[in-house]
Amino acid sequence: MKNADRAKRYLRTIGMFALYFLILLVLYPYLYEFSLIVLFVILMFTPPAIIPSLAKYKITNFGIIGPKERAVPLYSEYRFVANEKRKFVSVFKGRREIFMLYTPEPMKVMRILEKVSKIAKPPDEMLEAEEEVSEKEEAEKEQ
Known part of the structure; x- marks a missing residue:
């Protein structure tokens, strides 16, 4: 599945890099070094060129x-979108696509991911839980 979709992913990557280069080429004669700053701002609001x-x-x-x-780790703030045609599930954080998961059953995987993300703890709570477990283990070792 991933190999079948490879051409589209390569075209997307090449297209995004071409767009960034074109923006830089157009802005540089007018803004010089500030064109790089403008490009970085544009990068913040456009989809990433390479998605794992x-x-x-x-x-x-x-x-x-x-x-x-x-x-x-999956968190409740993540959003999942299934693409039935191309057979993958996209994982979003806010408006940014973090990565894609290829699967023959995207809807099933999306529902599973939604359930897991609802029960998953945020990073702070995970650290606290790990600390509690390590404290309990230390207490058991002392006894």
């Missing part, structure tokens, strides 16, 4: 475990 995509992953209670056992 996962074809192999596991969904757990804490989030998504990708290749090489890298964990991506």
Whole structure:
């Protein structure tokens, strides 16, 4: 699935970089060094040129475990959008697309991700929970 969608992703990346270069080319004669600042501001409001995509992953209670056992925690502020035609689920934080998950059943994966994100704890609460667990383990070791 990921390989079938590769051409579209490459075209999108090339198109976004071409747009950024064109903006820089047009603005530089007028604004010189400030054109880079303008470009960075534009980058903040346009979609990212490169979006990480996962074809192999596991969904757990804490989030998504990708290749090489890298964990991506899910939070309630994330939004999920399924694309049935291209067979993937996009994960958004605000208006930014963070990554894509390729799957043969995007709607099913989207519902699972929504459930996991509702029960997942924010980072501060996760740290507090980890500290409590480590304190309990230390207390048990002392006994």
